[in-house]
Amino acid sequence: MYIYIHYTVLLALCGGILLEFRLSMNYGTEPIFKPNELKAAFHENRLIRILSFSKIYAINSWLLLAPSQLCCDWSLESVTLVENIFDISNVWSGILYVGVLSLTFRAVTCTRINKTPVGIGLALLLIPFLPASGLLLRVGFVVAERVLYTPSLGYCLLISLGFRKLWLYFQGWKLVRWGIALSMMYILVIMSIKTHNRNLDWLTDLSLYKSAVEVLPNNVKMQNNYAMELKREGRIEEARKVYQHAMQMDADFGELYFNYGNLLSDEGDFQGALQQFERAATYEQMYTKTLNNLATMYFRLGRNQDAENCFLESIRLTPDQSNVYSNLGSLYGMTNRPKQAEQMFKKAIEINPTYTEGLFNLGTLLVQHHRPIEGEVYLRKVLQLNPHHTGAANNLKVALYEKSSQASKKTKETVKKAKSTKRRKSKQ
Numbered sequence: 001m002y003i004y005i006h007y008t009v010l011l012a013l014c015g016g017i018l019l020e021f022r023l024s025m026n027y028g029t030e031p032i033f034k035p036n037e038l039k040a041a042f043h044e045n046r047l048i049r050i051l052s053f054s055k056i057y058a059i060n061s062w063l064l065l066a067p068s069q070l071c072c073d074w075s076l077e078s079v080t081l082v083e084n085i086f087d088i089s090n091v092w093s094g095i096l097y098v099g100v101l102s103l104t105f106r107a108v109t110c111t112r113i114n115k116t117p118v119g120i121g122l123a124l125l126l127i128p129f130l131p132a133s134g135l136l137l138r139v140g141f142v143v144a145e146r147v148l149y150t151p152s153l154g155y156c157l158l159i160s161l162g163f164r165k166l167w168l169y170f171q172g173w174k175l176v177r178w179g180i181a182l183s184m185m186y187i188l189v190i191m192s193i194k195t196h197n198r199n200l201d202w203l204t205d206l207s208l209y210k211s212a213v214e215v216l217p218n219n220v221k222m223q224n225n226y227a228m229e230l231k232r233e234g235r236i237e238e239a240r241k242v243y244q245h246a247m248q249m250d251a252d253f254g255e256l257y258f259n260y261g262n263l264l265s266d267e268g269d270f271q272g273a274l275q276q277f278e279r280a281a282t283y284e285q286m287y288t289k290t291l292n293n294l295a296t297m298y299f300r301l302g303r304n305q306d307a308e309n310c311f312l313e314s315i316r317l318t319p320d321q322s323n324v325y326s327n328l329g330s331l332y333g334m335t336n337r338p339k340q341a342e343q344m345f346k347k348a349i350e351i352n353p354t355y356t357e358g359l360f361n362l363g364t365l366l367v368q369h370h371r372p373i374e375g376e377v378y379l380r381k382v383l384q385l386n387p388h389h390t391g392a393a394n395n396l397k398v399a400l401y402e403k404s405s406q407a408s409k410k411t412k413e414t415v416k417k418a419k420s421t422k423r424r425k426s427k428q
Contacts, residue, residue, distance in 0.1 A: 124154030254283030
């Protein structure tokens with residue numbers, strides 16, 4: 001018993017140090033999470049919170065016993081709230097608590113030294129899970145397989161102890177022992193295959209999110225992420241179908257409309273993209289993020305005043321976005337306000353000196369307004385940062401040509417002026 005207590009205290013101490021280190025990364029404050037992603041933690045009714053978290057613990061325990069439905073994110077409606085004490089989920093939660101308390105009582109009260117591994121297994125199973133349980137502080141996920149990695153050590157120890165106990169109990173029963181050995185081999189093989197297959201799921205974002213929507217088809221967040229990855233892979237029609245399917249499932253997820261708007265914008269459907277961005281902007285958490293995209297759609301559809309208003313509102317809320325200043329500068333340039341455009345481009349470069357789009361836009365503006373020497377400087381900076389920027393290379397040629405033309409014109413004017421002066425002197 002004392003050895004068990006010694007190891008448990010040591011493990012708890014190490015866990016406490018790691019927890020303190022993790023909290024220090026947030027400067028001692030709790031991280032901020034969205035209520036719609038973890039409804040159990042934000043529900044006003046304490047009983048519902050307790051029952052719902054108990055259900056979450058039961059799901060985690062089942063994933064350890066039979067990891068057949070692994071998903072990288074169980075947020076939103078993946079795990080429904082337990083709002084009734086007669087919910088069948090409470091039965092599984094009760095079985096879990098009874099099992100854990102029974103094992104804990106047996107480990108603490110047993111004085112035989114060969115029983116201390118049970119306590120160590122329980123400590124490895126429970127203590128590392130505590131920071132992720134939501135008991136000590138609010139966490140930003142519902143169920144996550146990554147928090148079960150360390151507890152699985154305790155689970156493996158308890159399973160091996162159970163098989164050992166069965167093996168010793170049926171000493172002399174060869175047929176039963178054969179069954180125990182085959183069962184152990186079956187578990188090892190099945191779990192090894194599952195581990196290999198799950199590693200394949202985690203190889204790429206696309207395969208990870210594809211596995212997520214197969215396990216939890218009603219998880220709108222995973223549907224959204226899967227569609228984004230399909231778009232990155234160039235599978236536009238598939239991405240479009242996934243977005244539309246997700247919107248039919250849940251019309252209350254702002255990022256879905258934002259990302260679908262980006263897809264429509266890239267495909268040239270600016271009116272459709274505008275509708276999606278306008279809908280995304282109705283969500284408080286998406287409003288600021290959507291303003292620049294919304295303004296860009298207004299600009300492309302010729303609604304310049306609406307675009308300018310959105311750009312200015314975006315700058316007011318988040319004044320450190322270089323791309324917004326650059327986009328507003330492009331608007332001013334297209335509406336014959338070159339001085340204001342130059343100011344916006346320079347502000348964008350001031351915020352981010354390596355922002356190639358801002359450098360390119362400013363260089364192009366200066367060349368267009370017959371200031372090739374200044375424009376050349378910015379265009380060369382673009383090519384230093386991105387040697388394959390064809391727009392900058394082409395405009396630099398224009399700048400050099402105009403620079404040469406201006407120099408040639410200035411030389412001719414100087415020669416002409418000199419000849420005129422010489423004639424006047426000869427007449428005198």
